[in-house]
Amino acid sequence: MFLSNFLIKNTLSSYKSFIWDSDLKKLKKVKIFKSVKIDLLIGIDRQKKTLINNTLNFANGNFTNNALLWGSRGNGKSSLIKSIFNEINKDFKKLKLIQINKNDIFDIEIIYEKLSSLLEYRFIIFIDDLSFEKIDSDYKIIKSTLDGSIQNQPNNILLYVTSNRRHLMPRDMIENERSSAIHTDESVEEKISLSDRFGLWIGFHNISQKDYIKIVTKYCEEFKLTFDKDIEKESIRWSLQRGNRTGRTAWQFILNYSAEKNKKIKI
Numbered sequence: 001m002f003l004s005n006f007l008i009k010n011t012l013s014s015y016k017s018f019i020w021d022s023d024l025k026k027l028k029k030v031k032i033f034k035s036v037k038i039d040l041l042i043g044i045d046r047q048k049k050t051l052i053n054n055t056l057n058f059a060n061g062n063f064t065n066n067a068l069l070w071g072s073r074g075n076g077k078s079s080l081i082k083s084i085f086n087e088i089n090k091d092f093k094k095l096k097l098i099q100i101n102k103n104d105i106f107d108i109e110i111i112y113e114k115l116s117s118l119l120e121y122r123f124i125i126f127i128d129d130l131s132f133e134k135i136d137s138d139y140k141i142i143k144s145t146l147d148g149s150i151q152n153q154p155n156n157i158l159l160y161v162t163s164n165r166r167h168l169m170p171r172d173m174i175e176n177e178r179s180s181a182i183h184t185d186e187s188v189e190e191k192i193s194l195s196d197r198f199g200l201w202i203g204f205h206n207i208s209q210k211d212y213i214k215i216v217t218k219y220c221e222e223f224k225l226t227f228d229k230d231i232e233k234e235s236i237r238w239s240l241q242r243g244n245r246t247g248r249t250a251w252q253f254i255l256n257y258s259a260e261k262n263k264k265i266k267i
Helices: 002-014 045-058 077-089 100-117 137-151 171-180 184-196 207-224 229-242 248-261
Strands: 018-020 028-030 067-071 094-102 122-127 157-163 200-204
Touching: 002 028, 002 229, 018 100, 018 248, 045 077, 045 094, 045 122, 045 200, 067 077, 077 094, 077 122, 077 157, 094 100, 100 122, 100 137, 122 229, 207 229, 207 248, 229 248
Parallel strands: 018 094, 067 157, 067 200, 094 122, 122 157
Antiparallel strands: 018 028
16 A cells, blocks of 8 residues: 555656546556646636636635536536646646546546545546436446545545536436426436535536637637638638537637648647
8 A cells, every 4th residue: 555655646746637547447647738728718707717716725725616517518618627727736736637537437436545545635536528318227326436426525636527417417317207207306306416416516608609709819819810800700600600609619710720821829
């Protein structure tokens, strides 16, 4: 155990982010951590402020809430977590980010055991795009694992989870339960109780065209790309062709625009 902790500490001192390797049951170092500059995340000021405050409190050693970031795809949920972590880590080197694949949630108790004794460090466990398509045996096992883990969570570990669904499952699953269950309230409550374990619910919704243009404009400023009325029209046409207005759509437009101009950009 001592040797194991020594090796983990040695790894933690050299890197700030990791991916959980389920096969080897160990942390895999992320040698080059990439995140969007936090000031490039536009149109989500309320969400940004809430998560910054929560993360700062955690980095300072306070008790804080697990967070569920839910809502429309492509509007910056995962980007916000990584950007805020990267920014706060500059002042709090003992803060570490560990990403777990949603299919590896069964290992979360093992991760807790490995990290709970390393009290000089603070760990954010990041699970991206977690949701359940139907009620089946996998859902019940995963829910039991994650729900129980949240209750027994070490004080030096925080969970940040993203999902496109507020209750981690489709609305029709909940509605079907309401219409068919004998003890309706109890059955529905059991289905949504997992999401209630997250003290922070941070919603992300479709952005306005005005905010979409702001995002494109900010990217153009950042990467020294010309922005004028023609580019504005092109960016709007780009979003219409894809049927959505999101931060991801704006970024994809910038990638296409910069490629056409043979302009190499880096984040």
